[in-house]
Amino acid sequence: MKRRRENRTAREQPLILVVDDFQDNREMYAEYLRFQGFRVAEASDGQGALDQAFRLRPHLIVMDLSLPGMDGWEATRRLKQDDRTRHIPVVAVTGHALAGHSKGAREAGCDSFLSKPCLPDVLLKEVHRMLEGEKTPRSRSKGGR
């Protein structure tokens, strides 16, 4: 578990928590979001995600659903049940393109759903959209074909 806190350039920049157990993807999104000017925190499992969220109160959480231990659905459910973190938008990202995943994610409380492969700029657009207060979540982005 690596934490990169050295990139705290501007305090006013929104803090994004990226949760993914696959290090390369997690760090890729984190690097790109930092490159785009966000502050980024990272977690590699469900419990870590909860700990970070309660401690850091991020502006947005990018949540991979297939996680070891507590999975992304359960972590999201707990975040949404807690008053401290309920308001934080959760963007679910999953490599499982099967039907039912997005539905399960929505039921767990995810505000948005993206399927892998998801290019960094696609994620960036979604993050901007969610932070700008567009509360109507998009069902699916590119990914089918």
Place this chain on the structure above:
Amino acid sequence: MARIASLVTSSQRRSGRPSAAASRLAFAEFLLACDDPAECAQRALEWLGEHADLRHGLCAAVDPEQGRLSGLAGRGLAPSEVSGFGLDLEDRDHPLVAALYAKQPILLPVGAEARKLLPPPLDQSTCLLLPLPLTPLAGKADLKAGLLALSGVFQSTSPELMWIADVLGRRLARLRSLLALAVTERRLAREKTLLYSVINAVPDPVLLTDTEGRMLLANQRAEMLFAAQERESEGRRRAIALNNMLLSAALSQQAMGGVQTRRELPLVNPEDGSDLLFELLSAVTRDAREGTGVVSILRNVTDLREATEEIEENYRKLRLAEQSARAERDRLDLIIDSVADPIVVTDPTGNIVMMNPPADRLFTVPKQAGVAAARAVRANDAHFTSFVSNVFLTDTGSRWLGECSLTDPVSLVASPVEAVAGKILSEHGEVIAVVTILHDRTEAIEKAELYEQLKRASEELEEKVGQATAELLRQNELLQRQHVELEQASALKSQFLANMSHEFRTPLNAILGYTNMLLQGVSGAMSQQQKRSLLRIDSNSQHLLSIINDILDISRIEAGKMPLHVDEFAARDLLAEVMAEVEPIIARAKLPVATELEPKLPKVLSDRQKVKQIVQNLLTNALKFTQNGGVRVRASYDPKTDQVAIAVADSGIGIARHDQAKIFDDFRQADNSPTREYGGAGLGLSICRRLASMLGGRIKLTSELGRGSTFTLCLPRRLRRK
């Protein structure tokens, strides 16, 4: 007509007239009152003893029937002497018989002669013999009633003796005639009764009528028919009246005819009202005293008539029976002749009496036949004769069953023959003839053999079927097991593919992401060479992703996890969308793509996403395999089949006929060689086919090698959910 002679022997003579007169009167009164001759005689002797001093006396009476003179009463005599006395009247020389016919009393002196004539004690003294009566009876002078033999002391012929002899004699004569009259009357009455019983015994009615037709005499049968009794029923009286009328009519006709004739007389039976028929036989009797009468005898011929009718009826029946018997015989002949089996009738000596044509064929040498035929007939004769003689020699039962081999003289084919013989018996139980029916058993035996073969074959077949069934069951079980295993394998495969897809995506995500970032210049500016390389990485990664997506689609469809989202949409919008998404590829292919839409294209109810996927795939394929010319997309609607068709036609390389079916298989291209010209995993059409099938439609292909292909998606306008 007897006369009594009395011989008075009086020892004492009595005087005193008045008393004598009174005594005579009393005696005369007694005689008139008394009907018994013996008692009259006894009293007469007593009276003489009292009035004429008679000591011993015997009174004998003439019995004209017997022709004898018998003892009637006695005085001073033992009773046995009286009853034992008897003389034959024919013996005229006998003194006593002579005395009977004498006109005067006769004195018989005592002597040896007298002793022989009279019973003791009359033989001891002189006897006076008096014939009874003394004076002759009118018209019958010589007939005497009897004789009195008296002994004792007496005075010649006293008036008392004379008187007694007269009155007693007359009385006895009278009594005798009365007796004779009574006997005659009794005899007459008996004869009349006999006569009646005789005519009553006649079973036929017999009657005597006078000339007026009145019935004078009738027997019981006649009375039953013609005489009405009191208190008889109305019906019976009427029947009798009718009978009388019919009888008098018949009799008067008879009288007019005059001659004795027989005629029929119908009458009614008064007992039950039934009709009776009589034959009337009448004769006129002429009697001087009774006048003319008619004697009629009726003979009941009712039964006779019935019998006649019955005989006629029987005769008629006999005739009919004879006719039907003749018809029966004709029919029988016809039947026997038409029977295909030989029938032979043999008499007890073994000679053939009758044969039908099939039998004739066996036992007669055919014309122009050879030695073999004659031999066959002889052999047949021998076989048959031995069989028939067996039948004659056997007593048990009237039927006989046997088998022998007979040879057809024409074809010379020997056949096993079953012979059934029946004995025909006379009334006395003697065998008159034997009827034999010969039945060729060749066919039956063949049939039995065939049946056996068939049965064996059937059994074998049954066994084989049983084995096959068992094998089938075993195979079935195996298949089921394999099916389960396959299903498990298929599920595992689907799960594996889904997992693999996920596992592929995760690194691809990093590859594509980092490439994207590098191209965006996240890591600083790059040379053109670097940029080109990155674009190659990017496009190959995209291709890899599309293959992975295809595999995922197939695994979803096979796992039945491909959901359908049915809604209504316009084909026009859908095509525009596809065109927009395929635009980059069109631009790269540098080919014109034309879209045609039928003016009145209805809206489609189906899974929009999947229709779009199919059309997009068909279009990208068309662009991929076309070098020159162009691609045309056309949407149409067929109201007859209620189907919407979207056809994608290209002018590309085309597909050979023998490859056309293959291209819908998984991982297939027409060119499946490793060095093939066109990329792609070969999953696109396979997925299209499966998706079209899910939507209730299909994909048609028409193609010609080198000239182009047309893929047409046909869909029901409205998808029916299962």
